Amino acid sequence: MPDNRSSRNTSQNRTSRTDSPKRSTDAQKAAAARRARAKKKKQLIRRRRILAVLSVLFVFALILCGAYAVKKSKSKQIEYKPSDMVSSSSEMSSQQTEKDTSPSVSESDKETPSKEAESVKPTVTATAKPLTGSFYDGITYRSPKAQPADIFKHGRNLMLLNNDYELPEDFKWDLVYWSNGQSVDAMSLNSSKYDSVKAVDRAAYTPLKNLFKAASDAGVPLQLVSAYRSPDLQDRLFTRSVNSYISQGYSKQEAIKKANYARTFSGTSEHNTGLGFDILQQGNFTLSESFENTAQFKWLSEHAEEYGFILRYRKDKTTQTGIMYEPWHFRYVGVEHAKKINELDMCLEEYIAYLES
Numbered sequence: 001m002p003d004n005r006s007s008r009n010t011s012q013n014r015t016s017r018t019d020s021p022k023r024s025t026d027a028q029k030a031a032a033a034r035r036a037r038a039k040k041k042k043q044l045i046r047r048r049r050i051l052a053v054l055s056v057l058f059v060f061a062l063i064l065c066g067a068y069a070v071k072k073s074k075s076k077q078i079e080y081k082p083s084d085m086v087s088s089s090s091e092m093s094s095q096q097t098e099k100d101t102s103p104s105v106s107e108s109d110k111e112t113p114s115k116e117a118e119s120v121k122p123t124v125t126a127t128a129k130p131l132t133g134s135f136y137d138g139i140t141y142r143s144p145k146a147q148p149a150d151i152f153k154h155g156r157n158l159m160l161l162n163n164d165y166e167l168p169e170d171f172k173w174d175l176v177y178w179s180n181g182q183s184v185d186a187m188s189l190n191s192s193k194y195d196s197v198k199a200v201d202r203a204a205y206t207p208l209k210n211l212f213k214a215a216s217d218a219g220v221p222l223q224l225v226s227a228y229r230s231p232d233l234q235d236r237l238f239t240r241s242v243n244s245y246i247s248q249g250y251s252k253q254e255a256i257k258k259a260n261y262a263r264t265f266s267g268t269s270e271h272n273t274g275l276g277f278d279i280l281q282q283g284n285f286t287l288s289e290s291f292e293n294t295a296q297f298k299w300l301s302e303h304a305e306e307y308g309f310i311l312r313y314r315k316d317k318t319t320q321t322g323i324m325y326e327p328w329h330f331r332y333v334g335v336e337h338a339k340k341i342n343e344l345d346m347c348l349e350e351y352i353a354y355l356e357s
């Protein structure tokens, strides 16, 4: 019996011995399967994560592209909106800047708003581009006598531009933004980045600010209607004058002559330098001779020289300047020269000749 039991036990033991490796193999297989499943699951999760990250990146890129596109289209609207045309009562009262020939501005300059009222804005320094190209008919009107001259002979503040002297093509502007919140080039035909820049020559910036402050303190608040204009803008304005006279029945030659009395050729305007300014009483955008009857004009006649400005195109000097009487156009020459010019009762042309005599 014990033998039998023993033999049964032995047989059971044998059976369990032979079963054990089999079960262990199954367990191993199951574990391997589990591991494989877990691995697969992990891979799946990893793939999903990567996909999610890629999706987020893609959406982010889409948003960026969208934002860029909106910004670009907005800036285009700003560049070309015709709403800057505030007044058309006088064709002389409009300024505009040709985008293609304006001096280039760095990205940071472009973004500069005119909010920081008291600070001098970044310099815009650029080389004058060739004075070619016209907005309307492909013709750039040039003065028959105009020639590049040594316009710095008597210092930058005394540079003389008129029908005899034009801005050299390698002229370097040194402009700063006029930022008292007034719209200098608000009356543009085709607005471009320079319409909102409102640039004036660096040397004239502080004197002009002081002039405006003193006028305001004296109860005769002024408005800067026009400051810097690109030579190409000057050409467009000149061309518009010519076309206007032609449409009134004048021959082209007559039209050019008439236009030239009210307006200088491209590259011969003081506005091209940033040293010439059209100034009116606040709220007025019309450049008219009637400005001479205002308290502002009276005050300017007495005090502009104290800040370095002269009335550039006087009523009694049209023969010498070649330009009609413009009670609104003031030119920065510096205090010393301004006082001397008025004391000598001269226009700038006469004063330059006087210095050279």
Ligand SMILES: [Zn+2]
Binding pocket: 226, 271, 276, 277, 278, 328, 329
């Ligand atoms: Zn002017």
